[in-house]
Ligand code: SF4
Ligand code: SF4
């Protein structure tokens with residue numbers, strides 16, 4: 364049976380965590396949490412590192428009533444333990460000018476597929492909308508980063524240099540006198556700023572997903588969203604079948620290496 368009560372250091376008190384939808388709560392849910400914290404807690408809430416809301420100072424004997432309150436107010440209690448934790452996400456293309464993928468949509472789908480799933484140890488997962496990496500995906504067990512690789516159309520280029528001026532890593536070189544344009548793909552971090560800067564349709568962006576496992580960049584960029592989900596499905600299957608009880612993903616890699624894991628994912 365899933366455990367929802369996180370023991371506090373104060374005897375007889377527990378904190379209860381509530382899920383957000385990839386970092387988003389409706390105003391109605393916030394009002395309900397306000398009432399819940401007043402009725403069942405100490406009138407305060409805490410934000411967790413996984414974009415959950417935690418209500419402390421709840422008594423065990425009030426939990427059944429609290430559950431009923433949640434059912435009536437569309438609040439979802441987050442389970443504890445060795446599970447697939449709530450997926451965190453930035454707002455990506457929904458509101459951020461730098462976004463290249465819809466991070467909340469990806470996070471919600473990963474949550475739908477795996478949220479609360481029992482595993483040998485916990486798996487943290489984050490989705491970040493662009494290479495700025497606000498969600499620090501490489502510090503999670505599974506991280507998804509939106510990227511956009513520029514594609515050059517020479518026939519449209521007027522060699523104005525606008526693209527090179529916005530590139531923060533110096534990956535582009537443009538010479539107006541010599542009609543010269545080149546990109547250093549090793550330097551390019553696939554942020555797509557140059558694509559947005561070009562007003563002559565000489566650059567288009569190829570959107571993709573980079574996926575990290577325990578901070579490791581093991582796979583080429585994925586361009587098909589469904590394939591991204593299938594790869595995460597397969598990675599969790601491998602973890603379930605190969606990790607020892609209480610072993611984190613990074614420790615499993617230290618023990619087994621990553622070659623077999625990569626081979627397992629390559630057939631997806
Ligand atoms: S990672 Fe990119 S898309 Fe997400 S909030 Fe940061 S800048 Fe915006
Ligand atoms: S901004 Fe566009 S037109 Fe100008 S140099 Fe770059 S690719 Fe060419």
Ligand code: SF4
Pocket residue numbers: 511512513529530531532533534535546550551552553554555556557558
């Ligand atoms: S995608 Fe970003 S890093 Fe790559 S060349 Fe364009 S501006 Fe530079």
